[in-house]
Amino acid sequence: MSTIFRAVTVVCAGFASIAAADAGAGKPGYNSAQTELTGQLVEARRFQQEGKPEKAIELATRVAATAPSPSDLRAEAFSLLGALAHSANDWKNAAAHHDEAARIRRALAGGETTESREADAAAGLALANLGDVAAGRARLDPAWRGLDRTLDRADPRRLTAGLYLAMLQLVARSDGLGEPLLRRLNDDMAALEPTHPLRLEVNDQLATALQAQGRLTDALEMQKRGLALRERAGASADSIGNSEIMISITALSLDKLEDAERFGLRAAASFERAGASLSQGAGMSQAAQAARRLGKLDEAVAHARAAVALAERATPAVPLATAIFRNTLADALLASGNYQEGLAIMRAAHDGIAAVRAEGHPQRTYPQMGLGYATAISGDAAGGMALYRPAFESVFRSVRLLEVAQSRATGAAGNLESFGQGLDVARRAGDREFGFRIAQVMVESDAGRAALATLARLSASDPATAEAIDKRRELLRRRLELDGERVTKALADPAAAQALDTQIAAVDAELAAVTATLDAAMPGFDSLLRPMPEALAEVQARLGEGEVLLVPMTTHQGLFTFAVTRSRAVFGHDPVSRHRVKALVRRVLDGVLPEGRVRAGEDASRDLVDAPLAASFDRAATRELARAMLTPDIAALVGEARLVSVAADPVLSAIPFSLLPTGDAADAPWLIEQVALRAVPSIAALGRSPDAASGVTGFAGIGDPSPRAIAADASSVAKGLAALPPLPGARAELAALAAAIGPRRAIVLTGDDATEARLRTPAVAKAGVVAFATHGLVAGDFDTLAEPALLLAPDAAVAGQAGDGLLTASEAATLDIAAEWVVLSACNSAAGDSLSAAGYAGLARGFLLAGARNVLAAHWPVRDDVSSRLTVATIAASRNGAAAPQALAQAIRALIAEQRRGGGGDDPALWAPFMVVSR
CATH class of the missing domain: 3.40.50 (Rossmann fold)
Structure with a gap:
């Protein structure tokens, strides 16, 4: 099983201080044999600190076997053995050794002590890494509560146990407690030295927590802070490189391409100083992806070639890394128009990954999508579709969430790239149906499921079913309240938190029962909450007379737009890059809310036509966006419409489409002057609105x-x-x-x-x-x-x-x-x-x-x-x-x-x- 948690170096050097045992050698009751054992334990600690774990284990094992039982020496020996096993990711032995240390501590003291709780915390972490998260939580929770109650806020032993618990909570998604606990620990470390290792550990785990919530902007700031802490502490080049490449990966996911390229190159330089050639290649590969999306195609190809060369020279060879870097090179070559070499390298990348990854593995599926794209843009659209379609369906089935294009679980950047490629394959193959399927995946969101869930509740013809839907909603509300209470009370009142756990379990049981009832009464209920893409003809049949459904999507392959009416469907494309579109959207927003504009709450007595502000509005940006979305065929459809229903992707929905101009002339009418507009949160719910409720007034x-x-x-x-x-x-x-x-x-x-x-x-x-x-x-x-x-x-x-x-x-x-x-x-x-x-x-x-x-x-x-x-x-x-x-x-x-x-x-x-x- 893979390791859930990283070892925390500051603690794994030994939970209890071996120096304390050394001091005990002069106390009454210590004989020469015990003094010798104490010396061996101190020597074992020195070997551990010098990076000689084998010698440390040999001496600590000898002490554990020969020291009196129970005794401080024996407990310290097992603590050290547990720490050494922990550092080696040997979780089975780590759990056993820390468990024995805790048992001895309790036997000596006749109850719990700081040292026994430290050992329990370490044992809990080891159990979690062995796959038994519940057992780990059972050991960590009481250990943390005891240390939190008895030690100073800034005591490293308390902070480390809290960090372990927060890490477990994050992985177990336990009541949303991980992030608040980490923030509390972060505040508590004010008294520690700025370069204390615990500061870095808590910061890194906070970044992980934010990433898990999809809050990538916040995570990026924490990662940058972590890099600053490493640099201040004089960390190794390898450690700094790891921090830099994580920043590059997050920045790429956020389309912060300049940051992604810069930190990718910085990581490559750091890894070069560390002599880590494969990691250096990873940095160059990150920089290549960012440069390609920035339109710096020569640099992208150069960076990617350097990454492949580093991987090919690596000893021992790592075929998977070589194939992944080749995939990046192929993308850069295809973007630069070198289709022949790009297709050949993409095929080699695909074959290399297929040799080490089983059918259905994501690292094999995505390269197949890339190969399908490379085949299509190289001139064989049908062959490209034959490769791309089954890979896409595999990805979609594995996630079965319509927001998969932006999915936190599978990575926004990877899916956005792959699905953009799919839209281009579908366009080249003339397959509007498949293109529309991908489009729905890319623009659907939680908002869509909200609309559909409402529809399910209001349209249920059976009163009992409607009541069950309402009960489910109420139970979810209650669950939310209880979670919030537990987040607050778990830190200040553990007994109250345990009582809330009982209430939460009861609510969960009721939710399960209600869900089973709904599954039986409404077989389509689950599909309403997580809808599948619908056929183009089905959506067309639900559109009103004179209505156009407009579905624009920004991708790295350009801006794609569907315009659908009851009888027609147009699939448009403009090569403008996603990076450019985001810059245009930002310009539009800056033009309507620059510094000094009138804001809510200011003098309401001013005349509406007073103080014209139009000069600051960026009309050129709106014209460029309108041209990219409203291609001639689409503009013709929109021009004939009475209503345009917009289901835009996340980037484009940041602006209202009412301010798009209908032509290039300076005095061209705004789109809102020609047609009514609305935003629709779900294509699947479009045209399925229930009747108005009765008795609603006031x-x-x-x-x-x-x-x-x-x-x-x-x-x-x-x-x-x-x-x-x-x-x-x-x-x-x-x-x-x-x-x-x-x-x-x-x-x-x-x-x-x-x-x-x-x-x-x-x-x-x-x-x-x-x-x-x-x-x-x-x-x-x-x-x-x-x-x-x-x-x-x-x-x-x-x-x-x-x-x-x-x-x-x-x-x-x-x-x-x-x-x-x-x-x-x-x-x-x-x-x-x-x-x-x-x-x-x-x-x-x-x-x-x-x-x-x-x-x-x-x-x-x-x-x-x-x-x-x-x-x-x-x-x-x-x-x-x-x-x-x-x-x-x-x-x-x-x-x-x-x-x-x-x-x-x-x-x-x-x-x-x-x-x-x-x-």
């Missing part, structure tokens, strides 16, 4: 929560939330909405009343419009904030996450809301966790799952007067019979016309951020 507004009181020892999250600026226009905006929609049927929750508990009341559940006017937060805004959230008022009367004053996307999904409209008038409320996160895959996702039919959200903060006006106008048009997308389009067009009449231009910063998200 207005519920929530916003302007009370300022937060902050304790001196508050967490960084609490301090950050308290520092958020007030939103002086929030109450006025909610009051205006209430007055416009119907003051006699309105409830407005502000100040201390703006709590999550007040949201879970019948008045809100039955409101026709539910509006939020508060701060919207995105994942990564604060440490441990892993998903989008709305800022509410904290509720001291409610324990756990339900009272923390943050309504996360997953908590929003557990609300009972039947509203026709949910309005998110909050900063960043449409955004995901970065430029690479789907714009609508934030809070809108949660409210769709809760039962809302339409979500009106904004991509960036806007003036309160503009937000209120557009919202009121949109809802009014909707109540007058306009469909949701048309209602928003009418409101935006009126604002654009007013801007132009007043001479203020038609700056998109004011009207473009608003979008409708619906099923």
Whole structure:
């Protein structure tokens, strides 16, 4: 079995201090034989520190066999043997030796001691690495609690045991505790020297925790910090190289290509100094991939050739590494137009990997996809498809998640590359059906499953089944609350945490039973939660008259776009690189929110046409994006449409499509002026919206929560939330909405009343419009904030996450809301966790799952007067019979016309951020 945890060097040098045994040699009761044994133990420790484990084991074994039992000497000998086995990844002996050391310590003291708990912690780690995570947890939990209670916060023995437990929790995905515990340990190490090895271990494990959550931007920062710690400590060239190559890998996954190339080259240089030629080749291979995506094709080929040469000279030979580096070289050659050599090397790479990896292994499947792509672009599209299709189906079956293109489990960068190649193969082979299948994989997201789960709940014809779906939702909400409580109490009140474990187990048992009921009553329920791609004809049949489904995707092979109507399907392509598209999207966003623009909460008395801002908007960037997506055939379809439903990939959904121009002329109309637009979170749920709920009426507004009181020892999250600026226009905006929609049927929750508990009341559940006017937060805004959230008022009367004053996307999904409209008038409320996160895959996702039919959200903060006006106008048009997308389009067009009449231009910063998200 592979090792789960790395050895922590500072502790594996010996859990208990052998010097203590040395000091005991002069105490009464020690005879000359014991003094000699003590000397042998000290000598064994010296051999261990000098890197001579065989001699250390020989002496420690002799002491363990001959020292009196029980005795400190015997316990110390077993501790040292356990540490030596630990360092060698000999987990079976490590567990046995540490277990014996703990037993002796307890026998000597008549109970638990610091030393016995240290040994238990080490034994628990060894058991986990042997595959028995539950047994490891059973040893580590009480050991950590005892050391946490009895030792100083900065005591390395306490910190090491905590680190072991956090590592186990991360691997076991145990209640989300790993990251909070690591952050606590990180804070506790302030008293240690900056170069103390434990600082580096905790930092590295935090980076691992963040990567496991898909928070790659945060992980990258931790990795860079780890590199700085290594450099400050004077670490070896090999250690520094390992840190640099991990930074390069993460940066490549984030499309931070300049960083990926730079740190790949730095890693290669470090490994060259260390004499590690194969690792040097890995650094060059990383740099080659980044250079290729940057369009630096000559450099990419040169870096890749150097990597292959290093692998071919390695002794002993490593065929797998050689094949992987050849794959990188083939990619660079194909990108540079050298198809003949590229195809030959890709074939050699594929054959080399096939020789050492079994059929179905990912390291064999992905090269087959690459070979299919190389074959297709070299002129044999049919042959390329024959190779690519079965490999793709194998990958898809193994994951069976529609977000597999961005999957945390299998690696975003690898799948994005491979699926982009598949789109190009399908285009060259003229296979629109297969291309559309891949497209659905690339643009579907958790937002899609949220819409489909809502559909399942609302459309279940059997009342008992509908009740079971509702019960499952309630159980998931309760599970979420209990998890949150345990995260808090596990560190401060272990007894309470154990009681919560019992409650969690009971909820899990109920969830299993409800899920079994649903599986029997609704065989398609699981497929709704994890839908399969649908046939092109099935999607076309659900489109409305005059509706175009637009599906654009950025890849390293260019920008691909599907435009689908009831009777036609166009598969377009533009060679613009993903890196270029991301730069264009960033330019557009910088143009609507540069420093100095009017933001939410500023003077609402200003006239809408006052102070034109259009000069800062980057129209050239939007024209380039529009040309890439709206190829001539696609533009013709869109030009004939009444409604465009957009299912964009995460990069492109960061901007509203309403601000795309319809031509190259400076005065070309905006797309929103020609056609209504909406974002759809799921292609599979498209056209399957249930009927409107009955008895839904009135207005519920929530916003302007009370300022937060902050304790001196508050967490960084609490301090950050308290520092958020007030939103002086929030109450006025909610009051205006209430007055416009119907003051006699309105409830407005502000100040201390703006709590999550007040949201879970019948008045809100039955409101026709539910509006939020508060701060919207995105994942990564604060440490441990892993998903989008709305800022509410904290509720001291409610324990756990339900009272923390943050309504996360997953908590929003557990609300009972039947509203026709949910309005998110909050900063960043449409955004995901970065430029690479789907714009609508934030809070809108949660409210769709809760039962809302339409979500009106904004991509960036806007003036309160503009937000209120557009919202009121949109809802009014909707109540007058306009469909949701048309209602928003009418409101935006009126604002654009007013801007132009007043001479203020038609700056998109004011009207473009608003979008409708619906099923």
